[in-house]
Amino acid sequence: MTGIHSDRTGANDAAASTTNNETTRRRVLRAGGIACAGGLVGSIGPTVDRVSAATQTDDGQREVTRLDYDDYERWDDVYWLSNGDSDNVSFVSDPTYTGDTALQIRIREGDHWGASTHYDLDDGLLELSGRVHFALDSDWAMDGRDVANCRLWNCAMGLGEGSAGGDVPDGTNGWSNRLYVTTEGASSDGPFHLLSNTYHIDKPQDHDYLVDGEEYAVRAPEIVPGQWYELEYYVRVNSVDDGEAISDGVVRYWLDGELVYDRGDFRFTKDLETNAIDTTGPAGHYGGRYVAPQPLSVYYDSHSIVQNGTFEGEPTEPADPKPPTEIDRPGGIELPDGVDLPDWLTALIG
Structure with missing residues (x-):
């Protein structure tokens, strides 16, 4: 989807990460909660072992896990909650990008959370690619500060105290990369910019x-x-040489098929077995020492994952998009003199 943004707001299961006789590090962390600013918050809702995720093999022999929300009855059949309030997360029928169901995370006025959710990945994962469609609600605004930030997505997390909450990663205690929307260089009512926020050994x-x-x-x-x-998004952990982290960890973002962020000097971990990529998933967290100035909602749809690999091909439009009712259509498209839109497109965008 390049050039013009869409105006629509509207297989085998992967192996479980635990066995009967073994509890992995991420399960222990989930059972006790994840350290964050404001204390330790336990998970809410049933344990998720990636049931019903459709895993397909593409032409490049990559296994693509497609999380089609239409296939689930509850959001916590897909993701688990580490922080925030489960009442802030829900499946909705409108707006959607495609199909009948999208995921909504809301942040109440005067609150930080939102929610932080996670999809469990294979143990010891060193490379992750993900795709998701997202949309801010049509009246999203971030008033009250010169620069305000709101987290939208947990791109990759090595769970532990060093992954969030102002703690310091030491190469063994977790790390993370998260995507935010920000008013840096923007007005409080948008359009907004993006922010990549990373917890890594050096900072x-x-x-x-x-x-x-x-x-x-x-x-x-x-x-x-x-x-x-x-x-x-694409995240690859750094190399490790004789217990020392090498500065070659990679994070890249594409938006609508265009590369927008590229960094390759991260040191995330000193232990590739127990401090690798544990989870990914949607999130909503406003500020840190400041709170949301109004009720906010962000929507997600069409989440896909490739573990230890990358996607093939460019992003594609959905086959049967559902028009929105809650999300505004763009005001208009400026065309060169003498060039008119076709009748079908004029009718579509109103």
């Missing part, structure tokens, strides 16, 4: 704003409330 809360002039920003995309975007 917890390492902020890379995707704005002009930033070292790792390939482009400075604008995020318009009420429009769907396709995020593709």
